[in-house]
Amino acid sequence: MSRKVAIIPGSFDPITNGHIDIIERSSKIFDEIIVAILINPDKKYLFSIEERVEMIETALKNLQSINNVRVESFSGLLVNYAKKVKSSVIVRGLRAVSDFEYEMQLTAMNKTLDDNIETFYMMTNTKYSFVSSSIVKGVSGFGADLTKLVPKNVAEKLEKKLKEE
Numbered sequence: 735m736s737r738k739v740a741i742i743p744g745s746f747d748p749i750t751n752g753h754i755d756i757i758e759r760s761s762k763i764f765d766e767i768i769v770a771i772l773i774n775p776d777k778k779y780l781f782s783i784e785e786r787v788e789m790i791e792t793a794l795k796n797l798q799s800i801n802n803v804r805v806e807s808f809s810g811l812l813v814n815y816a817k818k819v820k821s822s823v824i825v826r827g828l829r830a831v832s833d834f835e836y837e838m839q840l841t842a843m844n845k846t847l848d849d850n851i852e853t854f855y856m857m858t859n860t861k862y863s864f865v866s867s868s869i870v871k872g873v874s875g876f877g878a879d880l881t882k883l884v885p886k887n888v889a890e891k892l893e894k895k896l897k898e899e
C-alpha cells in the first residue's frame with residue numbers, strides 16, 4: 735500500500751500551540767505530514783517565510799514524539815502543490831463555528847479545482863479553541879508569558895520581534 739501523505743497548509747504567522755496539536759495528532763494517523771507554508775507576496779506578514787520555516791522546524795525538533803513531519807513552503811494553488819508532492823489529503827483544524835464558513839469555502843474551492851483532493855477537519859483541543867496567530871500577536875511585545883499559547887522558541891522570537899518594531 736502506498737504511503738499516505740497529508741498536507742497541513744497555512745500562513746503560520748506564527749505557528750501556535752493549536753497548530754502544533756493538530757500536527758501532532760495528524761502525524762499519528764498519516765504516514766507522513768507536510769506542513770506547507772503559503773508564500774503570498776501580496777500579504778504582509780510579521781515573520782518572513784524563512785523565519786516561519788525555521789520556527790516550525792525548531793518547535794517540532796523539540797517535540798521528540800514526532801519524526802514523520804517535514805516543513806516546506808509553496809506558492810500558487812494548494813491543489814497544484816498537493817499534486818507536486820503526491821498527496822491528495824489536506825488536514826485543517828477547526829476551532830469554533832466561526833471558522834466554519836471560511837473553511838467550507840476553502841474546501842469547496844479546492845474540491846472544484848481538483849476533485850481528487852480530500853480535506854479532513856480535526857477539532858482543535860479545547861485548550862486552544864481561542865488561540866489564533868493574530869490574537870497571540872496582539873498580546874506579544876509586552877512581556878506576557880506566551881508559552882501557553884505558542885512553542886517556547888516562538889514565544890522568544892515574538893517578544894524579540896515586537897520589541898524591535
Ligand code: PNS
Pocket residue numbers: 743744745746772810811812813839840843844
Ligand atoms: O492559515 P490560513 O491563512 O488560514 O491558510 C490559508 C491557506 C494558505 C490554506 C489558503 O489560503 C491557501 O491554500 N492558499 C493558496 C491558494 C489557493 O490554493 N487557493 C484556493 C483555496 S481558497
